[in-house]
Each structure stands twice: as structure tokens, then as C-alpha cells.
Amino acid sequence: MEKSLLAPGHRACAGCAMPTTIKLVLDAAGPNTIVASPTGCLEVTTTPFPESAWCVPWIHSLFENPAAVASGVELMVKRRGHDTNVIVIGGDGSTFDIGMGSNSGMFERGHKILYVCYDNEAYMNTGVQRSGSTPFCANTTTTPWGKESLGNPRPKKDMPAIAIAHRVPYVATASIAYPVDLRRKVKRALQVNGPSYIQVNAPCITGWTFEAGIMVEISRLAVETGLWPLVEWVNGEVTEVKKIRMLKPVDEYLKTQGRYRHLFKRPDGAAILKQIQDMADANIAKYQLVD
Amino acid sequence: MEVKAGKLVDPCSTRITKTGAWRTFVPVVHHEKCIKCSLCEIYCPEGCIHQVEGLFVPDLDYCKGCSVCAHECPRKAIEMVLEEK
Numbered sequence: 001m002e003k004s005l006l007a008p009g010h011r012a013c014a015g016c017a018m019p020t021t022i023k024l025v026l027d028a029a030g031p032n033t034i035v036a037s038p039t040g041c042l043e044v045t046t047t048p049f050p051e052s053a054w055c056v057p058w059i060h061s062l063f064e065n066p067a068a069v070a071s072g073v074e075l076m077v078k079r080r081g082h083d084t085n086v087i088v089i090g091g092d093g094s095t096f097d098i099g100m101g102s103n104s105g106m107f108e109r110g111h112k113i114l115y116v117c118y119d120n121e122a123y124m125n126t127g128v129q130r131s132g133s134t135p136f137c138a139n140t141t142t143t144p145w146g147k148e149s150l151g152n153p154r155p156k157k158d159m160p161a162i163a164i165a166h167r168v169p170y171v172a173t174a175s176i177a178y179p180v181d182l183r184r185k186v187k188r189a190l191q192v193n194g195p196s197y198i199q200v201n202a203p204c205i206t207g208w209t210f211e212a213g214i215m216v217e218i219s220r221l222a223v224e225t226g227l228w229p230l231v232e233w234v235n236g237e238v239t240e241v242k243k244i245r246m247l248k249p250v251d252e253y254l255k256t257q258g259r260y261r262h263l264f265k266r267p268d269g270a271a272i273l274k275q276i277q278d279m280a281d282a283n284i285a286k287y288q289l290v291d
Numbered sequence: 292m293e294v295k296a297g298k299l300v301d302p303c304s305t306r307i308t309k310t311g312a313w314r315t316f317v318p319v320v321h322h323e324k325c326i327k328c329s330l331c332e333i334y335c336p337e338g339c340i341h342q343v344e345g346l347f348v349p350d351l352d353y354c355k356g357c358s359v360c361a362h363e364c365p366r367k368a369i370e371m372v373l374e375e376k
Contacts, residue, residue, distance in 0.1 A: 007302075008352075009307065012336060017336070018336075020336045049300065051308065052301065052304050179334070216359060217362065
């Protein structure tokens with residue numbers, strides 16, 4: 001008998017946050033669950049043919065269509081009168097960019113599906129290319145820093161706001177550093193009679209380049225600096241916010257990662273750090289993260 | 292020509308691959324310091340540290356030695372030791 005619904009022996013990098021995310025989501029959802037996934041690290045590392053790490057039914061079709069596949073699965077589950085959870089677990093490349101069309105359709109048609117995005121903020125599987133989720137001034141292979149560049153020139157796409165604009169009844173952000181919070185959000189989302197969207201901060205040891213073992217700490221720092229606010233929206237209204245007890249400057253989060261190393265090397269980096277601090281301050285003010 | 296779409300494989304079947312061979316550092320649990328908070332079990336990306344007869348024991352067949360458990364242990368009860376074979 002497996003203790004977790006994701007078996008060991010998968011090929012994710014040592015110290016990857018994605019399997020921990022899957023474990024926590026499946027823990028909360030239980031065995032009566034069907035999962036659809038897009039292409040990505042998750043698909044490649046958990047299902048190297050002819051093996052599968054999944055202990056629940058799992059289906060992969062294409063990069064762009066897990067939400068469409070799950071929509072069909074959900075309709076069949078409904079038609080047969082079953083009460084089975086239908087979940088999509090995908091990375092940010094699929095969720096924010098490539099699968100946006102089918103995500104939009106799934107949200108808008110109102111399927112009873114939980115969409116979980118493990119957000120590692122770039123296309124990690126193919127070699128750390130920039131995605132719509134890559135934050136401002138992060139170094140990726142397609143936005144390298146150099147004489148003329150400070151890394152990714154654009155801020156991160158606000159995917160929760162896009163989900164809310166589709167009138168998705170339950171939207172939340174979560175972090176692997178807050179497992180109790182994440183599991184509670186998954187349970188709540190599965191009770192919603194309609195679509196739900198949870199975006200989980202999932203540090204990538206290869207793409208973000210950090211020391212082994214600190215992935216949970218990095219994710220915690222993202223929350224404690226205000227760069228990753230933990231928020232719940234029900235019917236478009238903010239219903240719950242995780243307050244920050246010990247607010248930290250964004251430098252503490254940024255300096256743990258190689259993708260921001262240039263900001264601490266270049267003389268003009270200080271101005272950028274100030275801009276990123278302003279982004280965190282805007283989050284803190286918007287969601288009243290500090291009492 | 293018959294086209295067969297998709298392929299089914301057995302659930303939990305990655306168990307046949309012992310990823311423990313990836314490891315450089317091995318977690319050693321000092322059970323006397325352990326307060327059984329189970330944070331190591333929650334955070335372990337492999338899902339390979341569980342309670343065995345009341346003690347948290349990593350399954351070295353699968354442990355990749357990522358040291359997340361050692362780093363997150365609030366009592367520093369897990370030590371990463373260079374593994375020599």
C-alpha cells in the first residue's frame with residue numbers, strides 16, 4: 001500500500017518543489033480523483049514510459065489542452081453519476097501561455113474542475129526559457145542579463161486576475177512552504193460547484209539556481225517579502241489573506257537565487273531592487289498583508 | 292491501418308526505478324532529537340521518508356539526497372553525511 005498517491009522513483013531533480021506540490025494536492029483530494037496534465041516537467045519526470053508515478057488515473061494529451069481533456073472527463077464523470085474529483089495539474093508555461101485558450105474555455109463553460117498550476121516561473125523542462133509567468137528582471141536563457149539587458153524586461157502575468165475575470169468562483173494562491181494552507185485550499189476548491197484555480201509557488205532548483213535543500217525556505221521567503229501574497233478570492237472578492245508576521249526586504253528572497261545574481265553585481269542593480277521592492281510594497285498595500 | 296491512441300501503464304510503477312543511486316549525501320536521522328512533527332515527510336519531494344515503528348526513516352532506495360528534510364527540520368535532527376560506497 002502506497003503512503004502517498006505519488007510513488008517514489010520519479011525522475012524529478014533532487015530538491016524539486018513540483019513533486020511536493022503534487023503530493024500535497026493529492027493528499028487533500030484523496031484517491032477518488034482523475035488528473036489531467038499538460039506537457040512539462042511533471043509529465044516527463046512522473047511518467048517515463050513504461051512507468052508512472054501516479055497512483056490515481058492520470059492522462060496526458062498535449063501541451064495546450066489539459067483543460068479541454070479534463071472538461072471531457074468531467075462531463076463523462078457527471079453523465080455516469082460519479083462523484084469523482086477532476087483536477088488539472090500543470091506548469092506555468094502551459095497555464096499562462098500555451099494552454100490559455102483551453103483554460104479560458106474550461107473556466108468560461110463552468111466545468112467542475114480544479115486547475116492547479118505549479119508555478120516555477122519559466123519553461124524549465126526545455127531549458128529555462130522565459131514564460132508569461134517569469135518575474136521582472138529574472139535571468140532566463142531567452143532573457144539573459146548582459147550589457148544591454150537586466151533579464152526579463154516584463155513583469156509577471158496576473159493569472160489569478162484572468163481567472164477572476166472569467167467569473168471563476170474560487171481562486172487562490174498558495175505556496176509549498178505552507179502545506180496546511182495549500183491542502184485546505186485544495187479541499188475548499190473541490191467543494192465548489194464550478195471551476196477553481198490555485199496557483200502554487202514552486203521553486204525550481206535548476207532554473208532559479210539555488211543551493212540544494214532550500215526550496216521550501218525560498219518559497220517561504222517569497223511569501224514573507226510580499227512578492228507572493230497568499231490570497232483567496234471567492235466570487236471575485238478577497239475573502240482571506242495570509243498575514244505576514246515578520247516582513248522581510250525583497251533582497252533576502254532575491255539573493256538566494258542565481259537568476260537574480262546580476263542585480264547584486266551591477267551598479268545599476270540597486271535601482272532595480274528598489275523597483276522590485278515597490279512591487280512587493282504594492283502587494284502589501286493591496287492585500288493588507290501586514291497588520 | 293489501425294491507430295491505437297494512448298497507452299496504459301501500471302499505477303505507481305516508477306517504484307521499479309531506485310533513484311537512490313543519484314545520492315551524494317545521505318540523511319542520517321538522530322531519533323533522540325526528533326519531535327515527530329512530520330515536516331520531513333510533508334516536504335520530501337520523493338515521498339520516501341515515513342514513520343517505521345514510530346521513527347522517521349528515509350527509504351534509501353529512493354532518497355536522492357536533496358537535503359530538504361535536513362534543512363526544514365525544526366530540531367536539526369537530520370544530518371546530511373557524505374555517502375561513501
